[in-house]
Amino acid sequence: MNKLERLRELDSEARLVVSIGSVLGWDQETYMPPAAIDERAEQLSFLEALAHDKQTVPEMGELLDGLGSTAANPGGDPSLPELDRAYLRVMRRAYDQATRIPTEFVAEMARAVSLSQAAWAKAREEDDFPSFAPHLQKMLDFNRKIAAFLDPARKPYDVLLDRFEEGATEAGIAAVFGALRDDLVRLLDRIKGRPQVDDSFLHAHCPEAAQARAGEYLMKILSYDLERGRLDKTAHPFTTTLGSSDVRITTHYHEDFFPSSVFSTIHEAGHALYELGIDPAPEYRRTALHEACSMAVHESQSRLWENVVGRSLGFWKRHLPEFQRMLKPALDGVSLDRYYKAINKVEPSFIRTEADEVTYSLHVILRFELEGELLSGRLAVNDLPVAWNDRMRKFLGVVPPNDAKGCLQDIHWSMGAFGYFPSYALGNLYGAQWWDAMKSGGMDPAAAVERGDLGSILSWLRANVHKPGAAWRPDALVERVTGKPLDASHFVRYLEEKYAGVYGF
Amino acid sequence: MNKLERLRELDSEARLVVSIGSVLGWDQETYMPPAAIDERAEQLSFLEALAHDKQTVPEMGELLDGLGSTAANPGGDPSLPELDRAYLRVMRRAYDQATRIPTEFVAEMARAVSLSQAAWAKAREEDDFPSFAPHLQKMLDFNRKIAAFLDPARKPYDVLLDRFEEGATEAGIAAVFGALRDDLVRLLDRIKGRPQVDDSFLHAHCPEAAQARAGEYLMKILSYDLERGRLDKTAHPFTTTLGSSDVRITTHYHEDFFPSSVFSTIHEAGHALYELGIDPAPEYRRTALHEACSMAVHESQSRLWENVVGRSLGFWKRHLPEFQRMLKPALDGVSLDRYYKAINKVEPSFIRTEADEVTYSLHVILRFELEGELLSGRLAVNDLPVAWNDRMRKFLGVVPPNDAKGCLQDIHWSMGAFGYFPSYALGNLYGAQWWDAMKSGGMDPAAAVERGDLGSILSWLRANVHKPGAAWRPDALVERVTGKPLDASHFVRYLEEKYAGVYGF
Numbered sequence A, B: 001m002n003k004l005e006r007l008r009e010l011d012s013e014a015r016l017v018v019s020i021g022s023v024l025g026w027d028q029e030t031y032m033p034p035a036a037i038d039e040r041a042e043q044l045s046f047l048e049a050l051a052h053d054k055q056t057v058p059e060m061g062e063l064l065d066g067l068g069s070t071a072a073n074p075g076g077d078p079s080l081p082e083l084d085r086a087y088l089r090v091m092r093r094a095y096d097q098a099t100r101i102p103t104e105f106v107a108e109m110a111r112a113v114s115l116s117q118a119a120w121a122k123a124r125e126e127d128d129f130p131s132f133a134p135h136l137q138k139m140l141d142f143n144r145k146i147a148a149f150l151d152p153a154r155k156p157y158d159v160l161l162d163r164f165e166e167g168a169t170e171a172g173i174a175a176v177f178g179a180l181r182d183d184l185v186r187l188l189d190r191i192k193g194r195p196q197v198d199d200s201f202l203h204a205h206c207p208e209a210a211q212a213r214a215g216e217y218l219m220k221i222l223s224y225d226l227e228r229g230r231l232d233k234t235a236h237p238f239t240t241t242l243g244s245s246d247v248r249i250t251t252h253y254h255e256d257f258f259p260s261s262v263f264s265t266i267h268e269a270g271h272a273l274y275e276l277g278i279d280p281a282p283e284y285r286r287t288a289l290h291e292a293c294s295m296a297v298h299e300s301q302s303r304l305w306e307n308v309v310g311r312s313l314g315f316w317k318r319h320l321p322e323f324q325r326m327l328k329p330a331l332d333g334v335s336l337d338r339y340y341k342a343i344n345k346v347e348p349s350f351i352r353t354e355a356d357e358v359t360y361s362l363h364v365i366l367r368f369e370l371e372g373e374l375l376s377g378r379l380a381v382n383d384l385p386v387a388w389n390d391r392m393r394k395f396l397g398v399v400p401p402n403d404a405k406g407c408l409q410d411i412h413w414s415m416g417a418f419g420y421f422p423s424y425a426l427g428n429l430y431g432a433q434w435w436d437a438m439k440s441g442g443m444d445p446a447a448a449v450e451r452g453d454l455g456s457i458l459s460w461l462r463a464n465v466h467k468p469g470a471a472w473r474p475d476a477l478v479e480r481v482t483g484k485p486l487d488a489s490h491f492v493r494y495l496e497e498k499y500a501g502v503y504g505f
Helices: A003-030 A034-055 A058-066 A082-100 A103-126 A129-150 A156-164 A170-192 A208-221 A259-277 A295-309 A313-326 A336-342 A360-376 A381-396 A422-440 A445-450 A454-466 A474-482 A489-503 B003-030 B034-055 B058-066 B082-100 B103-126 B129-150 B156-164 B170-192 B208-221 B259-277 B295-309 B313-326 B336-343 B357-376 B381-396 B422-440 B445-450 B454-466 B474-482 B489-503
Strands: A231-233 A239-243 A246-251 B231-233 B239-243 B246-251
Touching (some): A003 A058, A003 B003, A003 B034, A034 A082, A034 B246, A058 A082, A103 A129, A129 A381, A156 A170, A156 A360, A170 A360, A170 A381, A170 A489, A208 A313, A239 A259, A239 B034, A246 B034, A295 A422, A295 A474, A360 A422, A422 A445, A422 A454, A422 A474, A445 A454, B003 B034, B034 B082, B103 B129, B129 B357, B129 B381, B156 B357, B156 B422, B170 B357, B170 B489, B208 B231, B259 B454, B295 B422, B295 B474, B313 B336, B357 B381, B357 B422, B357 B489, B422 B445, B422 B454, B422 B474, B422 B489, B454 B474
Antiparallel strands (some): B239 B246
16 A cells, blocks of 8 residues: 555545434434433534544654645645645645644643533623633633644634635735625615515425425435435534435424525525535545535635525525425415515624525624734724624624624534634635526526426536545635636625615616 | 542443444434445444443453452352442443454454345245245354354353343243243133134224324323433334433334334333443442343333233223324224233234244244254254244244245344343233332232322332442342242232133133
């Protein structure tokens, strides 16, 4: 066995342990009896420690060194095939990230995170930001240390952003987000000047069983293969990968608002289709190359299916009659036009996860700006609530009535996850850019949706976005696929055209 | 940490790995998408190897030696507390069994088993015993080798029996089974002389959803706590332990024969109640002492709840009205007497798993006799079909029309499991003996069942049978609980009294 084969073997074994943990995690969220929680935590922490051991085994470092992979030249020997070099880059990055952060630090942070999350949950419930502030301060300090472990020479936020979106920097994202923010605020102002659409009928009672049948219908038309996945019910929808042929999604059911399960099912199916479509090469099937390119590219898939496809006029032109049958009588007598406008209602609100397509990215940009300021020290933790509310007023024109609906709403910071938020908005931008690339390539994706041919869209995404997996950095992927760097104008144009139709301007 | 604490720690870690495998096994049987099977096999085989490593780590052997545990005196230092000595006995036995069989042999046998099982499935489908015969021969050879690894000085079948029922020998079981067999054949003859009962109404159509509701009702009245377990649907019912507070059962639903799900649910709940009731001492909660005493004692729980409780007149006197409501209209107009007789219909048949209470043990005794003869060489593999059919005629008075319904019906031998079958019949004997011990202790368990007080029966079983777990050998347990050795007469008397009522003699 040569060095590369041995590296893949070690990698596969580490991934096998991670996949075992995913089975336990899925079970915990779906069917585990409540009293099993303590032992489940022990099982998972055992597997995490084992996975860490396998991801940091010194032989891995020796193999990477032996293959010429260094921090400066992670791809190793330039004469190696492109995919092998891509693999070495991914492995060097993962190995360095896993080995540079000391195990004791990881354990110490895990304990602090657990306290922080509990404090956050209580603070949110009691609308008591000051009780959470010291924990937030600690999470910031831990993150500055992580950044220093990984690359002490760079700005901490840049190091943290790079963990989720390789190659991203605060300045680079700020350049994209700055223009986007202004364009979205302008679009929102135009929408606010128009009469609001009526979506009250979306709250008609709709039994869970009917929504579940609609979920099955959606999985079928999306070609989400139930030989390789399944749909279950959980408190919060998610997608999880239990094996390369086992990617499962979940949804929730609100009987007084069925669109929540419809669009979360499409969203999660979009994530699952991505995971199931990754296939850089047979010899890389069980390796770190067989992973998503980045969190933002992942979001580009879920949000493209949910919004660009799933909230389009053509989609409902084709599928509304069937939904009226399946959800009967909830949608009786509702016209296509009325339905389409209702599911695309735009309204500034306090909560990110409930936001519409236009305001969603503004919620994210707000968080991006604030976490950058917090990490650099430009913003003090105690000043966060005021800064949050100021920016809500500026971006969305609304101010939350309390911190529970303001800066305490998201779990991310309490978990010590800084640098993750931008992915959510970047996903929208990638998605619109893929869509326009389909058109430049001669496809008419909107027409395909209207004639029920979702397969041609999936095929295009498979070939261009899914297949390479983690082989290319996100910035390289977007260049390869669309011929240019990430460009927010695709997304802005998409929104402007769509909402001119919805709101009639 | 002293030696005993360290031993418990190593043991706990090995058990944690096994419990992780149980989560994956449960998922595989219940909800796993079909295409995931190959990767699941890899995940499980990784965990099996890891568990084996942890069960055979040399430090464990050193600790056992250091605590004075030897093959001759497995309990170690006689001055140790009783429970610690019991633990050392269990660990010495497990460690010796795990280390005496070479790893390469285990792997070689696993490959042969996999071929053998496939050959068996095909042979059963095609009713072609000769195509399976060479595999059966191999399984016998492997088992003779296992016996030689474990204890070359003893008769192979004795060594194999002892693996499932510690302390059991062929001669000991034969003494019990010989008399039992004659008593059962006599009882069967009396029943055959009486008019047959009518159970045709049990085949009335009964939708799965109604049976599932009945399952929930059963779990509730049996005090099977859904905080620590759950019921799902699988091809074949089973019970599995995923953690000390996570014991799950499954059932199947036949819409043209609802008793199948009713009695399999009670049976599996009986297994689960046992697992959940084990609790020898807090410091032994995550150890090998926190396990069932033996497979036969396990069966004593499932079969006691299924038959002695679940097929009793008192049980249905209390619960039939509720079942008539839940399963409406399947049991409309059916009297208690007619129902009770129908669920206790005795009829010699070919298939063990479908046999009634009277004939079931005869199927098992037949297998016990034949596997002993096969292992000793008194019976040649090629002569098995004839020997099987001869004994079916002798015990049950019926001869299967082919080998598929004869000696090819069970999976056990194809998997290389010899010595397991007796547990099924021994379970009946233990169960009846527990029942009579309740009565000797002043309880009236039948009256308790009739007044809906299953809790007092569960409490008695918890205190006497469940709590000690693996602390006592099965022969010691039965002596401690009932004051005498295993004695088939309790079971025979129970059957004679019950079926005199059912068949009126």
